[in-house]
Amino acid sequence: MQDWITALGGRQEADDRIAFDTPAPARTALDATVVTPLVHLGVLDVIGTGAERFLQGQTSAQLGLVDGDLAPLTVFCTPKGRMLANAQLLRVAEGHYRLLLHRGLVESLAEHLKKFAPFYQVELTPRDDLALIGLIGQEAAALAEARLAIAPPAPWHQAGDGEVQLLAHPGPRPRLLALLPEAMAAEAWPRLADQATPVGNAVWCLHDIQAGLAWLTPTHRDALLPQMLNWEALGGISFKKGCYTGQEVVARAHFRGQVKRRLARAQLEGGELPALGSQVETAEGKAVGEVVAAELDAYEQAEILAVLSTKEDLGPLTVSGQRLKPLKLPYPIERLDPESLVGDA
Template identity: 70%
Template sequence: MRDWITATGGRQEAGYRVTFNTPDAPRVALDASAITPLAHLGVLDVEGPDAETFLQGQTSAQVSLADGDLAPLTCFCTPKGRMLANAQLLRVAPAHYRLIMHASLVASLAEHLKKFAPFYKVELRERDDLALLGLIGHEAAALAEVRFDVVPPRPWHQASNDTYQVLAHPGPRPRLLICLPADQVEVDWAWLKEHTTPVGNAVWRLHDIQAGLAWLDADQRDSYLPQMINWEALGGISFKKGCYTGQEVVARAHFRGQVKKRLFRAQLEGDSLPAPGASITDANDKPKGEVLAAELDAYGQAELLAVLSTKEDIGPLSVNGQAVKLLKLPYPIERVDPEALASS
């Protein structure tokens, strides 16, 4: 785990988790403003005169849309269209782009991209010197404006200055992701703690689940087409750009309607958290999908994101003996062009 997390006073645990002695943390984030170290996320920078061209040939995003305002979702795929990582793309400066993704995928994606980097004037840097904090609550925007001297953006956009990048994410409560130098965390955390309640990053992950937003980790690498996590419904795929690795398969799955699995949001009748990858079965104990992420909500029940078959009415489902209740996603399963997000 990274040293900057100790500056928050949180306990570093396995699985990129950080916890605090905050009772009923999920409820705290519903009723008041909260702050959390986003230990499960990491940063990869792509910088150099050819950075835009280099990324354009590798990622599902239309890179020119990452203009310092819009910070689109994106993904990197194998030639067979399976995701190596999904990420958010932002522009720090001309010829300097930043990718935020699950921390367990930063090194492997960097290694993958380095195979193509020698053909471009570009540098890849794993940014262990940066930290990511999450602000949750209706006061988040006001706090960010005062502390970080930026006008907080709307979801999937950014606001930046020489020190901070502030990104807005969707969820049941307003959420801001703050990217800052790791050596600045102690000072900024102390100020934010005066106005918010520290909570573990499980709360942020719960809000991702409730937003229908899945961040793949190293165990899920090379397993899913982007559409299987509803990436095109979140504006994470540009179908208007030119070729990139895996583009042909991703486009064919979209235009021919060949996506046989989709991301679902669900709740369990119980408080036992299934591990990512746990099998979801039907009434005949036949596998119908698997868990991607799971966290306890404000009422002590397990909520999860799962990739499930869409081929038929699969009837009652369960995981580890707990009944699965499907919940409505907060967005329709429809293609959202990132070009439209840029112009809205």
């Protein structure tokens, strides 16, 4: 837990959960600009002369596109195509790449990649000394530019320098994410909170759900194909690059249409928040999916992302005894090549 957060009024509720005393934070974010520490996310640096070649052989991203402007989504897989982590990939400097992923997977991904790193003269460093701050709302861009002196980028692009990076993520409201040293975060937070309302990171996670964006957690490590989280629909897989670990299975699933489960968005008719991994069940009690993300919305209803069977007619569904109401995803389930995102800024 970063001391700067508690010093500024944050309250730790779990390793990956921070709250503030702001009443009805999800409802506040509907109208006001809010600021939140993103303690559920972590950072892994990949540094060395062979960093680009190393990552090119391990990840679904086309490393030639990661140029300090485009910061695409990517995924690391087992040889069987199962996800070890999904991430956003930044280029900080020549030979220095940065991965943004769920904090619970930073160490396991580093241990996995260390088996190959010596062959490329690469070092893997979890960055516990960095802070991540999120801004949500119509004034987020103006506030970031005024307080951080960085012009905001387009979604899945980056701005800033070697010390501070600013990312834009999609969602129902404009969202910006700043990565910066903890000492700078302690100074920047009061300036941001002067114009934005502090809220817990559950609000950011809710907006991820509403954006149809699921970050893999330890609950589902080594269990899902990337397409089961709609990763190719979010531009997280390049089908135009060469081989990487798991590429054959991922490509075969795409070109042969063998994905039998997909990420779906839904609301539960009840205020009980299901645990990750909770089963989605038919009226007969048959399990047809699992919850991969869940948060309470502005009206105290549970919104979820679940990996769900692609069979057309599953009938009425429930999670933890609560009826499931399907909601639309904000993007089509079709391939989005990351190459098409170049120049979007």
